[in-house]
Amino acid sequence: MGEPGKYEIIIEPGKGAKQYWRDLWQYRELFYFLAWRDILVRYKQTVIGVAWSVIRPLLTMIVFTIVFGKLAKLPSDGVPYPILVYAAMLPWQFFANSLSESSNSLIANANMLAKVYFPRLIVPSSSVIVSLVDFFISFAILVILMVWYRFVPDWRIITIPLFLLLALFAALGFGLWLSALNVKYRDFRYIVPFIVQFGLYISPVGFSSTVVPEQWRFLYSLNPMVGVIDGFRWAILGSSAQFYWPGLILSFILTFIIFVFGLRYFRNTERTFADII
Amino acid sequence: MSIVIKAENLGKKYILRHQKRERYVALRDVMADTARRWGKTIINPFAAAREMRPAKEEFWALKDVSFEVEQGDRIGIIGRNGAGKSTLLKILSRITEPTEGIVRLKGRVASLLEVGTGFHPELTGRENIYLNGAILGMTKSEIKKKFDEIVEFAEVEKFLDTPVKRYSSGMYVRLAFAVAAHLEPEILLVDEVLAVGDAQFQKKCLGKMEEVGREGRTVLFVSHNMAAIRNLCTSAVLLAQGQVKNFDNANIVINEYLKTLSQRNFKTSCLARNDEAGVSLSTVELINENGEVLSAAQSGLPVSIRLIFDSVKNFDKLLISIGLNNQEDIRVSVFHTGLTESELKIKSPCSEVLCNIPKVPLIPGNYRLSIKVMSRGKLLFWLPQICEMAVEGGDFYNTGRLPGEWGGICMIEHSWEDRYEKED
Numbered sequence: 144m145g146e147p148g149k150y151e152i153i154i155e156p157g158k159g160a161k162q163y164w165r166d167l168w169q170y171r172e173l174f175y176f177l178a179w180r181d182i183l184v185r186y187k188q189t190v191i192g193v194a195w196s197v198i199r200p201l202l203t204m205i206v207f208t209i210v211f212g213k214l215a216k217l218p219s220d221g222v223p224y225p226i227l228v229y230a231a232m233l234p235w236q237f238f239a240n241s242l243s244e245s246s247n248s249l250i251a252n253a254n255m256l257a258k259v260y261f262p263r264l265i266v267p268s269s270s271v272i273v274s275l276v277d278f279f280i281s282f283a284i285l286v287i288l289m290v291w292y293r294f295v296p297d298w299r300i301i302t303i304p305l306f307l308l309l310a311l312f313a314a315l316g317f318g319l320w321l322s323a324l325n326v327k328y329r330d331f332r333y334i335v336p337f338i339v340q341f342g343l344y345i346s347p348v349g350f351s352s353t354v355v356p357e358q359w360r361f362l363y364s365l366n367p368m369v370g371v372i373d374g375f376r377w378a379i380l381g382s383s384a385q386f387y388w389p390g391l392i393l394s395f396i397l398t399f400i401i402f403v404f405g406l407r408y409f410r411n412t413e414r415t416f417a418d419i420i
Numbered sequence: 421m422s423i424v425i426k427a428e429n430l431g432k433k434y435i436l437r438h439q440k441r442e443r444y445v446a447l448r449d450v451m452a453d454t455a456r457r458w459g460k461t462i463i464n465p466f467a468a469a470r471e472m473r474p475a476k477e478e479f480w481a482l483k484d485v486s487f488e489v490e491q492g493d494r495i496g497i498i499g500r501n502g503a504g505k506s507t508l509l510k511i512l513s514r515i516t517e518p519t520e521g522i523v524r525l526k527g528r529v530a531s532l533l534e535v536g537t538g539f540h541p542e543l544t545g546r547e548n549i550y551l552n553g554a555i556l557g558m559t560k561s562e563i564k565k566k567f568d569e570i571v572e573f574a575e576v577e578k579f580l581d582t583p584v585k586r587y588s589s590g591m592y593v594r595l596a597f598a599v600a601a602h603l604e605p606e607i608l609l610v611d612e613v614l615a616v617g618d619a620q621f622q623k624k625c626l627g628k629m630e631e632v633g634r635e636g637r638t639v640l641f642v643s644h645n646m647a648a649i650r651n652l653c654t655s656a657v658l659l660a661q662g663q664v665k666n667f668d669n670a671n672i673v674i675n676e677y678l679k680t681l682s683q684r685n686f687k688t689s690c691l692a693r694n695d696e697a698g699v700s701l702s703t704v705e706l707i708n709e710n711g712e713v714l715s716a717a718q719s720g721l722p723v724s725i726r727l728i729f730d731s732v733k734n735f736d737k738l739l740i741s742i743g744l745n746n747q748e749d750i751r752v753s754v755f756h757t758g759l760t761e762s763e764l765k766i767k768s769p770c771s772e773v774l775c776n777i778p779k780v781p782l783i784p785g786n787y788r789l790s791i792k793v794m795s796r797g798k799l800l801f802w803l804p805q806i807c808e809m810a811v812e813g814g815d816f817y818n819t820g821r822l823p824g825e826w827g828g829i830c831m832i833e834h835s836w837e838d839r840y841e842k843e844d
Binding site: 151152153154155156157169170172173175176177179180183184187252254255256257258259260261328330331414415417418 | 434447448450510511512513514515516517518519520521522523524525526529531533534537538540542543547550551554555556557559560
């Protein structure tokens with residue numbers, strides 16, 4: 144019996160933080176397996192499978208191009224309007240999907256939570272991975288779109304992962320919060336779709352954020368997705384989009400705060416999940 | 421031997437809410453309740469305070485539980501429903517945290533509170549083995565190493581690449597147990613999972629559990645199957661109302677459990693009275709060989725049904741029959757003085773009549789007794805289905821095995837032998 148003392152576990156009310164991060168590391172493969180399960184199931188159950196993650200942003204892009212570009216005739220800063228919309232659609236879809244997936248994840252895995260121990264943090268964070276896969280598939284469409292419009296990006300395209308990470312942390316920060324609240328108050332599952340729908344209109348997805356009057360720009364940037372979407376446009380569309388730096392910095396700070404508080408709230412309530420779920 | 425589990429003063433408190441039926445709260449209810457309370461406070465400041473109180477009540481599922489387990493011990497945890505067995509396992513497996521007290525565990529802990537946790541119906545058998553293994557705490561390389569063994573144990577080779585939603589329930593359970601059975605933790609916590617699957621598979625599971633025990637691992641095992649506990653466990657913990665009532669050798673604790681089980685379940689005072697004849701049947705109860713009152717009989721063990729009569733005169737030439745019906749209302753058997761040609765009497769003021777059953781051949785379950793008493797051809801009592809008798813699983817065949825659902829309604833002692841023509 145090797146050295147059983149190696150894994151001494153102490154169970155005490157209100158404690159366990161020290162072991163928590165070690166456990167998280169030990170259960171890292173579960174993270175991978177849960178993400179893998181979600182991806183497998185997602186593409187097994189749907190009829191059109193992968194096509195789903197292509198059709199959704201593509202149709203939304205067409206509608207937005209017609210409504211905002213053609214009917215409302217909003218400015219596009221000299222970029223083809225479909226690319227302007229699609230470059231914003233990518234991070235927005237990723238954020239929206241991650242948020243809904245992660246906030247529902249605990250309820251969806253309620254049975255596991257009640258019967259097995261593992262660091263609960265794995266559940267909402269692994270559920271984000273599915274949306275990441277969708278993101279990469281949708282990204283391929285952007286490439287096709289750019290070839291079609293003969294639009295060549297410059298070096299800034301390599302900064303995309305940075306903005307993607309920002310979107311991921313924002314989604315996860317909110318997601319942790321909402322998933323924990325969802326365990327306690329089930330009506331949060333009706334709030335999430337509302338947030339997502341509402342957010343689509345208050346974020347600069349269908350239009351460029353330059354249409355927002357200068358004096359409101361800082362206030363507008365309180366929505367962390369403004370920084371992410373502007374960042375994506377800056378990286379993909381290149382010099383033609385002007386950049387509002389205070390907004391991005393504000394996004395970074397806000398995302399950090401949301402994530403830290405989301406994580407704290409999650410960690411504090413996590414211990415009671417099995418009792419109330 | 422070193423101590424691997426040490427629990428001190430463990431307690432777990434739940435808050436019971438009486439008004440709400442749902443286990444979770446809806447934000448809308450919280451807001452509505454708060455608004456209502458405020459409204460009432462404004463109208464009548466004293467009424468609100470009175471009304472708030474009864475909604476919550478504390479309930480201690482476990483209280484002051486302390487025990488130590490040494491490495492390699494196999495401990496059975498027994499007790500009635502609601503005694504805190506599952507809560508204890510949930511705390512030890514860290515699913516829920518205790519309200520007070522401390523537990524120290526040495527070694528890797530795996531818990532098996534349910535078979536097939538996390539199985540996904542859309543995924544194939546192969547995929548589910550990996551997923552379930554990871555959920556139970558195995559690493560990918562461990563699962564890979566054990567993969568063939570798991571598949572062989574579950575007997576599902578042909579269906580490995582079929583989604584488990586197409587599996588029969590037997591196959592599903594076999595696969596789920598197989599994954600769990602190949603965990604290699606130092607401490608294994610098991611809750612009543614052997615109750616699933618067909619008997620042949622149950623046998624296999626029991627065998628596997630014995631093997632786990634022999635390898636020197638520590639096992640905590642919750643079960644209602646006393647035969648399995650007797651067979652697998654070296655000692656047992658008896659829990660009652662969230663507290664440890666006894667922690668001793670398995671046989672001793674099981675006997676105590678069966679005694680305490682339900683002194684109120686079975687025993688009933690003054691069941692029937694026949695004023696005309698001047699006799700009453702005050703008690704029907706189960707007792708063991710030592711005359712101790714039992715709450716339940718146990719398969720394979722002796723038990724006596726004791727009838728206590730109070731009477732103002734004597735009765736002789738008694739005819740007593742006790743009919744036994746199972747839950748499907750099938751008459752299983754009858755105990756009848758006419759069959760045994762017994763001559764019994766009731767003497768004033770108080771007499772006992774014992775019906776001795778040397779070895780209970782009944783499968784576990786509840787049975788209803790119908791009692792008829794006559795004296796000199798005159799009816800004293802006819803009490804159809806007057807009380808219930810519980811039968812606990814016991815070691816009828818001295819092998820620790822019990823038949824499953826297909827095993828009919830009773831157990832018959834038997835043996836097997838084989839004979840061959842001599843080969844030349």
